[in-house]
Amino acid sequence: MKKLFKNLGLCSAVMLAITATSVAQTVTFSFTAPGTAVAWTVPTGVSCISVDCRAGAGGAAGGPTIPAGVTTPGKGARVECALAVTPGQVLWISVGGGGGNGTGIAGGGAGGFNGGGNAYPRPAGSSGIRGGGGGGGGASDIRIGGLGLGNRVVAAGGGGGAGWQPLCGAGSEDQPGGDGGYVANGANSCVATMTGLGYSVTLAGGASTPLSSPGGGGSVGCSTCTYVPGSNGSLLTGGSTAVTPSDPGVAGAGGGGYYGGGGGCWTGGGGGSSYTDGTLCTSVTYTTGYNSGNGVVILNYGTVAGGAILGPTNVCMGDTPLYTNPTATPGGVWSSSTSSVATIGSTTGRIHPVGPGTTTIVYGVTTLCGTFAATLNVTVSQVPTISGPNIVCTGNTQTYVASLTGGTWASTLPVYGSIAAGSGAFTGRTIGATVVSYTMPSGCWDTVHVNVAGISGRNHVCMGDTIELHSSAGAGGMWFSSVPAVASADTFTGVVHGVSMGGTIITYNLGAGCTAMWPVTTDALAPILGRDSICVGTHSYMTEIVGGGLWSSSVSAIAGITFDSGKVSGVTPGIATLSYTLLTGCVATKPITVIGPPAPITGNPQTCPGLTTTLADATPGGVWSSENSRIASVDPFGVVTGVSADSIHIRYTIQPGCSAAITVTVHPLPDPIIGPDIMCPNTVDTMRDSSYGIWSIITPTYGTIDTNGIFWAYAQGTAVVVYTIPTGCYVTKNVTVEPMPVPTITYNSWLNTMFADTGWVAYQWYDTLEGKVPGATSPSMAALDDEWYQVEVTDRNGCKGKSSKFFFNRNMLGVQNVNSDEISIYPNPAGNTLYIRSQMKLAAVITDVSGKQVIRVSDSKQVDVSRLASGLYLVDLYDETGVRVAVRKFTKE
Numbered sequence: 052m053k054k055l056f057k058n059l060g061l062c063s064a065v066m067l068a069i070t071a072t073s074v075a076q077t078v079t080f081s082f083t084a085p086g087t088a089v090a091w092t093v094p095t096g097v098s099c100i101s102v103d104c105r106a107g108a109g110g111a112a113g114g115p116t117i118p119a120g121v122t123t124p125g126k127g128a129r130v131e132c133a134l135a136v137t138p139g140q141v142l143w144i145s146v147g148g149g150g151g152n153g154t155g156i157a158g159g160g161a162g163g164f165n166g167g168g169n170a171y172p173r174p175a176g177s178s179g180i181r182g183g184g185g186g187g188g189g190a191s192d193i194r195i196g197g198l199g200l201g202n203r204v205v206a207a208g209g210g211g212g213a214g215w216q217p218l219c220g221a222g223s224e225d226q227p228g229g230d231g232g233y234v235a236n237g238a239n240s241c242v243a244t245m246t247g248l249g250y251s252v253t254l255a256g257g258a259s260t261p262l263s264s265p266g267g268g269g270s271v272g273c274s275t276c277t278y279v280p281g282s283n284g285s286l287l288t289g290g291s292t293a294v295t296p297s298d299p300g301v302a303g304a305g306g307g308g309y310y311g312g313g314g315g316c317w318t319g320g321g322g323g324s325s326y327t328d329g330t331l332c333t334s335v336t337y338t339t340g341y342n343s344g345n346g347v348v349i350l351n352y353g354t355v356a357g358g359a360i361l362g363p364t365n366v367c368m369g370d371t372p373l374y375t376n377p378t379a380t381p382g383g384v385w386s387s388s389t390s391s392v393a394t395i396g397s398t399t400g401r402i403h404p405v406g407p408g409t410t411t412i413v414y415g416v417t418t419l420c421g422t423f424a425a426t427l428n429v430t431v432s433q434v435p436t437i438s439g440p441n442i443v444c445t446g447n448t449q450t451y452v453a454s455l456t457g458g459t460w461a462s463t464l465p466v467y468g469s470i471a472a473g474s475g476a477f478t479g480r481t482i483g484a485t486v487v488s489y490t491m492p493s494g495c496w497d498t499v500h501v502n503v504a505g506i507s508g509r510n511h512v513c514m515g516d517t518i519e520l521h522s523s524a525g526a527g528g529m530w531f532s533s534v535p536a537v538a539s540a541d542t543f544t545g546v547v548h549g550v551s552m553g554g555t556i557i558t559y560n561l562g563a564g565c566t567a568m569w570p571v572t573t574d575a576l577a578p579i580l581g582r583d584s585i586c587v588g589t590h591s592y593m594t595e596i597v598g599g600g601l602w603s604s605s606v607s608a609i610a611g612i613t614f615d616s617g618k619v620s621g622v623t624p625g626i627a628t629l630s631y632t633l634l635t636g637c638v639a640t641k642p643i644t645v646i647g648p649p650a651p652i653t654g655n656p657q658t659c660p661g662l663t664t665t666l667a668d669a670t671p672g673g674v675w676s677s678e679n680s681r682i683a684s685v686d687p688f689g690v691v692t693g694v695s696a697d698s699i700h701i702r703y704t705i706q707p708g709c710s711a712a713i714t715v716t717v718h719p720l721p722d723p724i725i726g727p728d729i730m731c732p733n734t735v736d737t738m739r740d741s742s743y744g745i746w747s748i749i750t751p752t753y754g755t756i757d758t759n760g761i762f763w764a765y766a767q768g769t770a771v772v773v774y775t776i777p778t779g780c781y782v783t784k785n786v787t788v789e790p791m792p793v794p795t796i797t798y799n800s801w802l803n804t805m806f807a808d809t810g811w812v813a814y815q816w817y818d819t820l821e822g823k824v825p826g827a828t829s830p831s832m833a834a835l836d837d838e839w840y841q842v843e844v845t846d847r848n849g850c851k852g853k854s855s856k857f858f859f860n861r862n863m864l865g866v867q868n869v870n871s872d873e874i875s876i877y878p879n880p881a882g883n884t885l886y887i888r889s890q891m892k893l894a895a896v897i898t899d900v901s902g903k904q905v906i907r908v909s910d911s912k913q914v915d916v917s918r919l920a921s922g923l924y925l926v927d928l929y930d931e932t933g934v935r936v937a938v939r940k941f942t943k944e
Contacts, residue, residue, distance in 0.1 A: 076352055077380045082107070082146040082345035086164025086189065088198055093140045094352065099420035101351040102332075104130045104193065105342040106207035106308070107167065109228040109320060110150035110160035110185030112215040112301055117153075124150065125210030125228030125306060127188050128325045129341035132205060132332040133419040134193070143194040143202070147307060147346035150212045150228075153183030159292060159304070160186030160212055163345075166307020166323060168282070168289030168314055170212050185212030185228060187289035187306040187320050191346035195331075200286055204331050207231065208308030208323030209289065210340070214315045215301040228303045228319035229312055230340030281305070281314025289323055290314030334419045351380055351416075353423040360414055360427040366393070366404055367495035368434045374400040376414045376425055383416040392431050404431040432493035439487070443468060443479040444565040445505040451475040453489040453497070461488050467503045479503040482523050506559055506569035512538055512549035513576040513637035520545040520557060520569060528561035538573045549573040574635035581629075584644040585610070585621040586709035593617040593629060593641070600633040610645050621645040649673055649705050652713040656701075658683065658693040659718050659780035665690050666701060666713065673705040683717050693717040721776045724784035730754075730764040731850035732791055737761050738784065744776040753788045764788045792852035794844040798859065800925070805857060806831045811844035817853075876926060880942040883917035887928070893936070894929045919943045 080089060093100070106127030113119065127147065136142070150167050151160035159170030160183060170184035188209030194202035211228030281302055282290040289305030290313040305312030308323020315321075327335050362374035374385065374395070385395045387402070389410035395402045402412065408431055415424035435458055439451035451460070452475060462470045467483030470476065477487060482505040490496040508520035522528060522545065530540040537553035540546070547557060550573060557569045581593035593602065594617060602612045609625035612618065619629065624647040631639045649670035658664040666675070666689040675685040682697040691701055696719035704710035726738035738746065738760040746756045753768035762772065767790035775781035794807045794814075807814055807830045816827035819839045824832070832840070837860040843853045874889045887895060895911035898904050899922065908914055911928065921943050928937040 076378070078350045078352075080144045080146050080348040080350075082148050082164070082347070084148065084164075086146065086148050088143045088145045088194070091142045091144055091350070093136045093138050093142065095138045097138055097352045098136060099352070100134045100136055101418035101420050102130070102132050102134045102193065102205055103347075103349040103351075104191050104205050104207045105347050106191045106209040106231050106306070106323070106325075107147035107149040107163040107165075107188035107346040108231075108343045109167075109188045109210040109212035109303060109306055109322075110152040110163075110170070112170075112184045112213045112226075112303060113153035113160075114183060114215070114301065117215050117301070122185065122213035122215060122225050123227035123319075124185050124213045124303075125188070125230040125319065125322045126340040127191070127210045127306070127342035127346055128208040128231035128308070128322070129336075129338040130205055130207045130325050130327060131334075131336040131338075131419065132327050133334045134205065135331045135333075136195075140195065143198055144348050145190075145192050145194070146348055147189030147191040147207070147209050149343075149345045150186035150188045150210070150304065150306070153185050153212075153301065159183030159301075162186040162289065162291075162304055163189030163209060163307065165189035165191065165209075166287040166289055166311050167209050168212070168284070168291045168304030168306070168311060168320060170292045170302065170304040170314075170320070184214045184292050184301050184303040184315065184320070187212050187228075187304040187312065187323070188231065189346065190231075190287060190307040190309070190311075190323055191348055192309075192326075193348065203309065203326065204328040206309045206324075206326040207346070208312070208325045209306030209346075210342075211289070211306045211312050211315070211320030211322045212303030214303040214319040226303065226315065226319045228315075229306070229322035231306050231308060231312075231322040231325065281316050281320070283313045284308070284311030284321060284323065286310060287323075289320060292316075292320070351418045351420070353418075353420065360412060360425050362400075362402075362412070362427065362429075364427065364429055365494055366402060366429055366431050367493070368404050368407070368431065371401055371403055374402060374412055374414075374427070376400075379414060379425065380416045380418075380423075383414050386413045386415070387411070388413065393429065402429065407431055407433050430493070432491065432495045434495045435489050435491055435497050437487065437489050437497045437499045439475075439477070439499060440565075441500060442502050442504050442561065442565060443477060444561070444567050445479045445481055445503060447565060448476055448478045451477055451487055451489070451499070455491060458489045458491045458496070461490070462486070462501075463488070468501055477501065479505075481505070482507060504561070504565060504567060506557065506567045508545075508569070510570055511572050511574055511635060511637075512547055513574050513635070514549045514551065515576060515578075516549050516637070518547050518549075518571075520547060520559075522559045522561070522567060528559050528565075531558045531560065532556070532571075533558070538571050547571055549576075574633065574637045576633065576637040576639055579629060579631055579639050579641035581617075581619070581641065582643070582707060583641075584646055584707040585619060586707065587621045587624060587645060587647045589621050589708075591619045593619055593631075595631040595639060597633060600631045603630045603632065604628070605630070610643050619643065623647075646705065646707065646709050648709045649703055649711045652701070652703055652711050654689070654713075656713050656715045657718065657779070658691055658715065659778070660693045660695055660720050662780070663690050663692045664715070666703075666715075668703040668711060670703075670705055673703045673710075676702050676704060678702065683715055691715055696720075718778035718780045720780050721774055721782050724772060724774050724782055726760075726762065726772070726784060727786065728784075729787045729789055729848050730762075731848060732764055732766055732788055734764045735761065736764075738772055738774075740774045740782070742774070742776050744774050744781070747773045747775065749773060749783075754786065762786065767791075789846065789848045789850050791850055792844045792846045794842050794852065794854040796840065796842055796854050796857040798857070804831050805840055805842075805859070807842040807844065807854065812847050813845035815843045817841040817843065874928060874937045874939070876939050876941055880944045881916055882944050883915065885914045885916050885926075885941060887911045887914070887926075889928070891936075892931055894931075896927045896929070898925050898927070916943055 108127045109124035112122040145165045147165045148163035150163045153160045162169045167187035167189040190209050192203050192206040208231030210231045213228045214226035281292045284290045284305045289307045289311030292302040292314045302315030303320035305320040306323040309326035310324045312321025385400045387395045387410045392408035392410040393404050412427045435453045435455040443449050460470045462485050464485040467485045468479045488498045504523045509518045512518045532540040534555035537555045539548045554572045559567045577596045582591045585591050601614045604612045605628040610627040611620045629641050654666035655664045677685045678700045682699045685691045698716045700712045701715045702710045702712045721742040748756050749771035753770040754764045756762045770786045772784045797806045816824045816832045839856040845851045893911045897906040926939045
């Protein structure tokens with residue numbers, strides 16, 4: 052990007068110049084206590100001086116009862132004029148001092164230097180207000196030819212001091228001093244009637260009369276005053292205040308002047324008069340009451356030897372230099388003679404070029420003596436512009452062109468790129484940046500920043516790795532590889548990928564003839580082969596098929612590795628990075644995790660064959676294993692099951708094989724228990740075992756066993772008998788206590804036979820007449836007599852039991868009502884529906900001749916028998932309490 056640089060030391064040198072016209076100079080004289088006249092010699096070539104002469108002001112009244120800052124001193128006069136002088140002439144300058152402030156009974160204000168009158172305090176011990184008036188201000192004057200009063204050619208009158216009078220004025224006690232230069236007498240007088248005294252007085256501190264008149268005298272200090280008046284003013288000197296023991300007032304002193312003002316009597320002092328010589332002074336201006344405090348005298352004059360405009364004489368278009376004239380009087384006006392070439396700020400001095408050419412810059416100061424000016428000729432020149440690229444690649448040449456001819460080309464840093472001074476041919480040397488400049492004889496120039504572009508980065512890349520190349524030419528170009536099979540380049544990023552061993556040339560093409568090249572070699576590299584983790588205290592080996600490199604570990608305190616063999620040793624738990632570095636600088640890395648052993652195994656390490664014990668480990672994620680599952684096995688949850696008597700190691704292993712182990716002993720079991728497997732309730736038998744152990748039973752509900760192994764069977768169920776030896780191993784035996792057989796008797800009226808339920812091994816019938824019925828050992832028995840019957844059965848285990856007693860009478864042979872004659876069924880034979888008539892609610896149970904129940908209804912008023920096969924059926928009827936109240940039979944059609 053092109054950028055202008057102008058007037059940075061290559062433009063023409065700044066020249067100082069002044070024409071034959073004069074430049075105004077200023078000299079200021081200030082008051083310096085205690086005050087004295089100062090001699091000043093008129094410089095060569097000066098015939099007129101612009102004079103500004105300011106006199107000192109009066110002082111304020113003050114005392115114990117006078118508030119500070121409320122009295123009004125008179126101000127000093129100002130005189131301005133053009134004073135005719137000759138070179139070498141001596142002027143005596145006297146600067147008037149301001150009048151002193153009153154300070155109470157101890158003293159009034161002192162008169163200012165150069166004629167100010169003194170104010171006197173009221174004597175001690177007198178009555179009335181105590182205080183002192185302000186002193187008169189001194190005059191400022193200029194004298195030629197000596198220090199006598201007659202040598203004064205300019206004089207400014209000083210201001211009168213302030214007084215304090217409680218009886219004078221309507222509510223006002225301040226008696227202002229007279230300003231220097233008043234025209235008439237009595238400007239600050241006032242009149243008051245002294246009550247009780249019978250007369251009136253005029254209290255005045257008169258001003259000098261007339262202005263600038265050498266013949267006038269100072270006025271009286273007090274008119275028609277019975278008290279001592281203040282003194283009148285005289286040549287230069289202002290009148291003082293009076294001192295009398297009976298004077299109740301505080302008066303101010305007169306100011307100095309050509310004639311001084313009068314001293315006050317209960318009033319402020321009069322101001323002094325001003326004066327100028329009528330022959331030597333022209334263009335006179337008098338100002339009364341102008342200056343406060345001390346006076347000052349300012350002289351302005353012109354001389355061909357003073358003042359000069361500072362700034363460049365050659366200015367380039369677009370520059371805005373600042374011009375100054377530090378030795379001239381401030382406040383002058385700047386101007387340009389030819390505004391079509393340049394303009395200049397009238398008060399600032401900053402030039403603004405408009406077009407090529409020459410103009411005259413003028414700095415002018417106007418005083419009472421005339422106008423004084425300094426000039427400087429300034430030439431405005433055109434600025435050349437450069438055309439050409441901002442980027443040039445190394446080894447390439449580009450030609451720059453300037454808009455103007457006659458200039459000279461240069462490069463600030465030729466090491467990066469050089470340029471022919473006369474032709475503008477620029478050649479890129481090495482990567483970097485320089486500034487190409489074109490400078491005209493006028494000193495105006497233009498510059499352009501040139502980036503000498505090339506490729507930077509590494510020349511080697513490892514197989515499978517990448518490097519990033521950079522071009523100082525900037526973005527927008529494209530990257531290419533001469534042999535992509537060796538190393539490929541991302542077209543727009545400059546990232547180079549190592550593919551296979553060999554060399555290639557990487558090119559960056561930005562266009563416009565800017566092409567940079569960079570050699571890249573792809574070095575061999577292969578991944579590290581080996582385990583990802585090892586245990587503390589174990590070893591493993593890493594391999595790298597390229598060979599010729601050195602092994603290293605990022606944290607040898609975690610995983611150490613021998614530099615030549617690749618043997619890795621686990622030291623402490625953690626993660627380390629193993630590196631294999633080739634002579635080419637290619638580095639293959641592989642992280643390895645060193646894992647510590649799991650926590651110690653906890654739990655009971657003893658069990659018996661067929662029994663279990665549970666082990667645990669606080670380290671999660673491990674796997675349980677047994678070194679011999681024929682002795683003891685272990686499941687994924689650490690539950691160890693004994694298989695055979697012996698001792699083995701049970702191991703808990705975490706990745707990558709770090710383990711903790713515990714020895715588990717499997718104790719032998721006692722011999723099997725000898726004894727019956729099945730017993731009947733309320734029977735006794737003996738259990739036996741060859742070892743020395745303890746008998747117990749798990750289910751005492753079904754039986755008990757004593758210390759000698761005698762077992763009592765109680766109730767139906769399975770009793771578990773346990774025999775435990777001192778190692779804790781035990782054997783068990785299940786003894787089944789079978790239930791007592793409980794047969795049931797049914798009666799078949801059709802067959803007139805009682806039947807016991809089947810499935811028993813043996814039967815024996817009993818009756819109440821004979822007891823055990825001989826030969827009655829079948830499941831059935833015919834009923835003969837009205838009596839009770841009972842059957843005893845034996846099951847397959849030899850256990851015996853009897854049925855409930857069954858009563859038989861002969862009425863059971865028919866089908867008439869048993870309990871009620873009001874119950875009937877119809878029709879009989881029946882078709883699809885059987886109706887039952889009864890005054891009560893009955894439940895009906897219908898059975899066939901074999902005793903099989905075929906229908907059961909809870910409300911038997913009508914029964915659907917349509918699904919029954921044809922034949923003879925019995926109907927047993929039951930009331931709501933479950934008592935059978937009738938038996939009927941019917942035939943199904």
